[in-house]
Amino acid sequence: MMSDIKRFMRPELNKFAGYAACKSPEALDEETRRMGILKLDANENVYGPSPRVKAAFASFEDYHIYPDSCQTELRKALAGYTGVAAEHIVAGSGSDQLIDLLVRLFVNPGDEVLSFTPTFAMYKFFTELAGGKFVAVPRDENYNVVLDGLPRALTPKTKLIFIAMPNNPTGTQVPVEVVMKLIETGLPVVVDEAYYEFTGQTLADALDLFPNLMILRTFSKWAGLAGLRVGYGLFPHAVAERLDALKDPYCVNSAAVVAARESLKDVDYLMHKVNLIVGERDRLFDALTQIDYLKPYPSSANFILCKVTGKIALDIQLKLERRGILVRYFNSPQMENSLRFSIGRPQDTDRLITELQRIGEI
Template sequence: MIDKLVRKNVKAMRPYTSARMLYQSGVFFDANENALGSAVALPGISELNRYPDPYSRELRKALGIFLNVSERNVFAGNGSDEIIDLLIRIFVNPGESVLVIEPTYGMYKVAAETAGAGVQSCSLNDNFQIDVQSVLNSTTPQTKIIFCCSPNNPTGNLLRAEDIKELCKRFKGIVVVDEAYIEFASKPSLAEKVADFENLVVLRTFSKIWGLAGIRVGYAIANEQVVQYLDKIKAPYNINRISSALAVKALAEKATVAEFKDIILQERGRMEKRFKEMGFAVFPSDANFLLVRYPTASTIAKKLADESALIIREFGSKKLLENCVRITVATPEQNDLLLAAIKKLI
């Protein structure tokens, strides 16, 4: 199935071969690096004067163990955004399209439009869940990828796993599930389901629960053929040596991440209660943020930014999100500051 979906030019092309694809060890005279060393150094990270492993093998191996999947089913990228872009370039020809289930993360549409692909959309239902038949009815023979996000950004809710699996069974293209917030959720990832559905691609990131948004590392769990095509067209050294090392180190910090999760979920519950007491409608969340609705939400967001330098995200112009704002769960002290400021404005 995968080969039939891939663009002909991508199948036919010869990938760029970088120096470190050929040799990982030895005395290097092949890549015009500075053999004298680096102008700066970081403790614990060596050979900054050398190009990194183009396949991030150590990171992929660590992710495979962490996820309980084969490392051959793991692709590491420069943030999930790179992987979104690569998937579109692999599968979507000029004149073809992707379908985005909205409201959701805006980069799916931006990446498709940047690549010259068409963008179709289908709304979640009133409960912010997938209407499988409505999604399938919105596709055309030119639709190559369906993008969805679970837990969904900006609504915060988990999409029903059965609905996603049904899409994988019935859609004759790629189904991408962005699980950036899955570590905060009450139900498990779909990562292991890539063994059951060759057209399923699950995206994950180090930006959220791991607290490493600044290193720009995301990853995909996918059919081995999909990973091979991602490797074929990616930039030669898409993850730098520092980011890769930090990501590997983070995977060993399970106790720290568990503590982060406990605090964030406790604060999420406390904030939900406080917002309801102030008269806000609060939508169920399986993420590290809350989507709330209030008649003057847009005005509140602007005043918080202008008068108190407290920044929340306004979504009132989006379908299904009238008078809604998204609020990240921060530290207890920061949350108290925000709640107090909002109370003064309502």
């Protein structure tokens, strides 16, 4: 008799909804694609990678060879960029993979992972996938971290704290002194610096002082390599050693290694593009403040979050989508009726603002 295969599955995952990824342009109808898609929904770098990456790919021939599982070349290059010794660095297929590995390393079923919400959804995603409990400490009305409720939220089951600096999806920066108070709890603390290059604020210099401090970064935002999935972490040696044993042996593919290497040889070019994005972010923020149904929040990243008042955010998202502009919609606790706009080029800002003004006139 045929068995019901579902009875062999983990029952606690029956209600697991998964991560809601952004819509791909390929999912849009042909008429919308003909308008020219403006993708401002995933915090990608609209300028793309360094020209050195494209040039290196033109002569790349190692498609048939597995990448170096020890990440020797990549770790050496990252050590030069970060100022942190190579033995403290582990790379992964995006920083998402490293979040997953850290949860697996520290969290048993029933253990707790704490973060300050709203924040990056993957912290909760991987915690619950591992059978842990995600503990949310609410931010204030301006999305700043508030530590007043922290003592009550910490329990003997707390095994890991995630803090995004700056935060996604709100763009809010976290003062260093706030993060230091988390580190002083003695619990393992992961500081997610995915948008480090847009702020210049880092705790990398404190790694030698605090054995419970871990830092995550990515090439997706500043270096324009989101499609190649390259992330890395700066860890205490004991953590790096364990992660090295846990990670997939070939988790960063050969093309991604080449792209990361060439990016690190062209930092000045890439940081020039980052500076263009930061300047455009400030211009977009000013323009958004002039639209009466939007309340933008100051951002230290490459996007701006807005609360929508007097209109339905989902309707606005769909109207923009029909006009070829993809933006991110949120309607979760503390982010009800909200939209997030990634920063594009000047012409992208102009197009977005024009459409938002037209929607305001309806």
